Amino acid sequence: MVVELGELQALADAGREARSLLASNSPPPDNVVHLWNACPHADEVTDYDLRNIYLYGHLLEAETEGASERHMAEVFFRIRVDRHPTWALNVVQTHLARAHWLKQNVFPLLDW
Numbered sequence: 001m002v003v004e005l006g007e008l009q010a011l012a013d014a015g016r017e018a019r020s021l022l023a024s025n026s027p028p029p030d031n032v033v034h035l036w037n038a039c040p041h042a043d044e045v046t047d048y049d050l051r052n053i054y055l056y057g058h059l060l061e062a063e064t065e066g067a068s069e070r071h072m073a074e075v076f077f078r079i080r081v082d083r084h085p086t087w088a089l090n091v092v093q094t095h096l097a098r099a100h101w102l103k104q105n106v107f108p109l110l111d112w
Contacts, residue, residue: 039095041101049102053102056098056103057099059076059092070088073089
């Protein structure tokens with residue numbers, strides 16, 4: 001895979017902007033690429049799923065152990081829930097939903 005220098009710079013810029021957003025008191029604007037967004041959904045396993053399979057496992061385990069969505073947002077996604085509650089909970093809920101979908105539809109024998 002060949003990545004152009006411009007693509008790397010754009011990713012670095014987006015990361016810096018997202019980090020500064022996390023430190024601010026304002027909600028994330030719609031036109032900003034966030035470190036974490038709502039989890040995409042598809043009726044098949046995606047590259048996103050493969051990159052985040054361990055995250056899904058940790059989320060399912062934390063849910064089983066009784067962790068709150070607020071706690072998961074702060075620990076796994078590093079989102080300040082007190083500053084961005086809607087965004088934080090949406091990220092957690094959509095990733096948990098995807099984790100459950102994978103568990104039920106793709107890994108039925110996996111005991112997470």
